Amino acid sequence: MEESGCSREEVLSLLAGHRARDVPHNHIFSSMCTVPHDLAVTAHELFVSTNLGDPGLYPGTADIERKLIASLGDLLQGKNVGGYATSGGTESNLQAIRIAKKLHPSAKPNIVVPASAHFSFDKTSDILGLEMRLAPYKEGGYTVDTDAMAELIDENTVAVAAVAGTTEYGVIDDVVNVAALAREHDIWCHVDAAFGGLVIPFMKNPAPFDFAVDGVSSITLDPHKMGMSTIPCGTLLLRDPEHMKLLSVDSPYLTMKTSFTLTGTRPGADVAGAYAVLKHLGRAGFRDIVSGCMENTRRLVAGMEAFGYKTVLDPVMNLAAFHAAEIPDGWKVSRTRAGHLRFVMMPHVTRDVVEAFLEDVSRLH
Ligand SMILES: Cc1ncc(COP(=O)(O)O)c(C=O)c1O
Structure with a gap:
């Protein structure tokens, strides 16, 4: 310098x-x-100095975050959905699996994900100390073979995942069957709709992939992809808002005495941008x-x-x-x-x- x-x-x-x-x-x-x-850029500028890491200082901005989560939860057919705005799909996937792991303590935890899973699941497994088991594609296609997935689940499996809008081929896993496996084994079912979350609901005759599917516990949806927000804006959506508490740690010197997000300081600007686009369009x-x-x-x-x-x-x-x-x-x-x-x-x-x-x-x- x-x-x-x-x-x-x-x-x-x-x-x-x-x-x-x-x-x-x-x-x-x-x-x-x-x-x-x-409009996302304009909103971003308006909120550029906000920090959602200390939401008590920015109650107006924090309220926008709640509205963003509520709007997306409603779009994905949930009721009183919980969650928060993340830095993107990677953080959302990590935090969802972190909840799943806390719900099912195991000495040798594993997750079963489709072969198409985004590399954020590799990071998740590494950080959380999980074995990642890859369920192969169905014969002749690029969606997960749910029979093969079933074979990979055991008593140490804490979560299964499906992808709704895969990174490489843009296909949608059979979420109904993946969620059924989760119900059968009483484990977490995470749907990675980082890309598809703002596409599938707007397609004709969309495949079932959201909270309307019994057993889906959490969904990743990134406004910074098809939501045309400014970067970085992801969201983690939880069927049961109470599960957020499993992520909380004490944050004694801030306005809120607990923190459940992965990052500390967090932008409000992209959140305002994402919400502005949803409201406008x-x-x-x-x-x-x-x-x-x-x-x-x-x-x-x-x-x-x-x-x-x-x-x-x-x-x-x-x-x-x-x-x-x-x-x-x-x-x-x-x-x-x-x-x-x-x-x-x-x-x-x-x-x-x-x-x-x-x-x-x-x-x-
Ligand atoms: C399906 C899926 N999940 C997760 C991610 C990771 O998202 P991010 O890069 O915002 O962390 C991506 C990125 O392309 C993705 O396609």
């Missing part, structure tokens, strides 16, 4: 130089985050966004198929996967563990972006 500072202009110019090196969103197909809604607005993303997904698939690219599966959500082949330079497309090309069709991937990409693909042929 230098002794004397630079002018605002110099600093801003320095920052602009760094920002210019980032990949522009209109070339990113590989991300589950997107450009935040402009309403269900109808989200339905439009999701239907636009699905339309663009279909257009991408049709365009790619015309050039001979083959899809791995018919897209269930706004995510398309293709058998690997060449793609034009300059575009960010990720690959799944199996090597398939993976396109996440987020709101920033507009029709113009898809057409520009297909135009570049056409030059390869």
